[in-house]
Amino acid sequence: MSRIASARVIVTSPGRNFVTLKIETDDGLTGLGDATLNGRELAVASYLSDHVIPCLIGRDAHRIEDLWQYLYRGAYWRRGPVTMTAIAAVDMALWDIKGKAAGLPLYQLLGGASREGCMVYGHANGATIEETIDNALHYKEQGYRAIRLQAGVPGLATTYGVSKDRYFYEPADADLPTEAVWSTEKYLRSVAPLFEKARDALGWDVHLLHDVHHRLTPIEAGRLGRDLEPFRPFWMEDPTPAENQEAFRLIRQHTTTPIAVGEIFNSIWDAKDLIQNQLIDYIRATVVHAGGLTHLRRIAALADLYQVRTGCHGATDLSPVTMAAALHFGLSIPNFGVQEYMRHTAETDAVFPHAYSFAGGLMHPGDAPGLGIEIDEALAAKHPYKRAYLPVNRLEDGTLWNW
Numbered sequence: 121m122s123r124i125a126s127a128r129v130i131v132t133s134p135g136r137n138f139v140t141l142k143i144e145t146d147d148g149l150t151g152l153g154d155a156t157l158n159g160r161e162l163a164v165a166s167y168l169s170d171h172v173i174p175c176l177i178g179r180d181a182h183r184i185e186d187l188w189q190y191l192y193r194g195a196y197w198r199r200g201p202v203t204m205t206a207i208a209a210v211d212m213a214l215w216d217i218k219g220k221a222a223g224l225p226l227y228q229l230l231g232g233a234s235r236e237g238c239m240v241y242g243h244a245n246g247a248t249i250e251e252t253i254d255n256a257l258h259y260k261e262q263g264y265r266a267i268r269l270q271a272g273v274p275g276l277a278t279t280y281g282v283s284k285d286r287y288f289y290e291p292a293d294a295d296l297p298t299e300a301v302w303s304t305e306k307y308l309r310s311v312a313p314l315f316e317k318a319r320d321a322l323g324w325d326v327h328l329l330h331d332v333h334h335r336l337t338p339i340e341a342g343r344l345g346r347d348l349e350p351f352r353p354f355w356m357e358d359p360t361p362a363e364n365q366e367a368f369r370l371i372r373q374h375t376t377t378p379i380a381v382g383e384i385f386n387s388i389w390d391a392k393d394l395i396q397n398q399l400i401d402y403i404r405a406t407v408v409h410a411g412g413l414t415h416l417r418r419i420a421a422l423a424d425l426y427q428v429r430t431g432c433h434g435a436t437d438l439s440p441v442t443m444a445a446a447l448h449f450g451l452s453i454p455n456f457g458v459q460e461y462m463r464h465t466a467e468t469d470a471v472f473p474h475a476y477s478f479a480g481g482l483m484h485p486g487d488a489p490g491l492g493i494e495i496d497e498a499l500a501a502k503h504p505y506k507r508a509y510l511p512v513n514r515l516e517d518g519t520l521w522n523w
């Protein structure tokens with residue numbers, strides 16, 4: 121038995137904020153878990169330090185399922201992003217410890233590799249269609265088999281997914297939320313031309329993806345999906361906010377463009393009806409925000425019954441610890457679809473040395489025992505927390521909208 125001897129939360133900001141849980145056992149093993157919830161980081165840090173860590177000390181680190189149930193059922197207050205991110209951090213750290221105890225990379229404990237590597241999609245974006253396609257060509261040259269396209273919308277000063285930098289994008293950009301202006305009409309006019317020109321320039325042997333970022337009504341989403349059909353997108357992501365899941369029936373009636381939803385889901389209960397009614401094609405729930413590997417495996421197993429594949433969220437606010445966990449998970453499950461890969465900066469990678477790697481459009485978690493991820497605590501301490509918020513959106517008349 122390995123007993124949990126200590127656990128602590130490390131908050132660091134190497135370019136952006138990350139919250140990491142480190143668990144140590146009485147037989148000298150350590151495990152890492154990501155607990156980052158963009159823009160609400162300290163709520164999870166407090167949840168862990170004040171309410172979870174005291175319950176962990178002295179418990180058997182190998183009883184992962186039991187500890188998961190203990191934290192989930194035991195809180196009485198179930199679900200929600202803060203709770204499920206905190207549980208995820210514990211779960212990831214315990215799987216890391218189990219892998220290290222076994223001397224095996226985690227994917228071996230999850231059933232072994234089901235494929236050579238995990239196909240990832242990169243983010244091509246630009247202020248104009250031409251700039252976006254130019255970026256996409258660079259991704260293609262690097263071997264990417266799947267590329268997300270987001271272009272600036274003529275008439276809007278800023279839009280989701282478009283960065284000033286070719287490869288790095290950080291939307292949580294200010295210590296109070298910046299306010300952007302949104303026009304659905306302007307946006308809808310701009311997407312089909314982007315995909316048409318992208319197919320001309322990139323050909324048909326690369327998957328093209330697009331994130332709507334929760335901004336449309338169901339009927340608008342149906343129209344966009346239909347307009348994109350000739351260009352065969354891999355998926356249209358978050359076409360509408362997913363609180364109203366009936367909306368997806370309406371979207372489905374109008375388009376065969378595949379739909380990906382779920383990056384803000386935190387439990388199987390958020391995803392169950394969409395999956396069972398086959399209203400989506402890809403489930404984007406992630407290790408860090410959906411209760412860890414233990415819970416995400418349950419979601420993936422349900423999805424597999426309905427031919428829904430995974431397409432886990434992987435923006436830069438999901439730390440390298442989550443990326444490592446996501447790759448072990450993606451390599452092992454039968455119904456992996458694609459993994460988002462928004463590269464971390466060199467500053468972030470230096471704080472989190474890792475065994476995962478990219479080659480030929482695929483990522484592999486590596487064969488180091490456990491998750492294959494470390495944290496350089498001395499370096500982490502040199503990057504103190506900096507409050508940062510995601511933006512908010514307003515329509516042109518000032519109405520608050522979905523960002």
Ligand SMILES: O=C(O)C(=O)C[C@H](O)[C@H](O)CO
Binds near residue numbers: 383433437510
């Ligand atoms: O990567 C994506 O698909 C996103 O939608 C990124 C989100 O805006 C980001 O992770 C919010 O923190």
Ligand SMILES: [Mg+2]
Binds near residue numbers: 357383
């Ligand atoms: Mg998204």
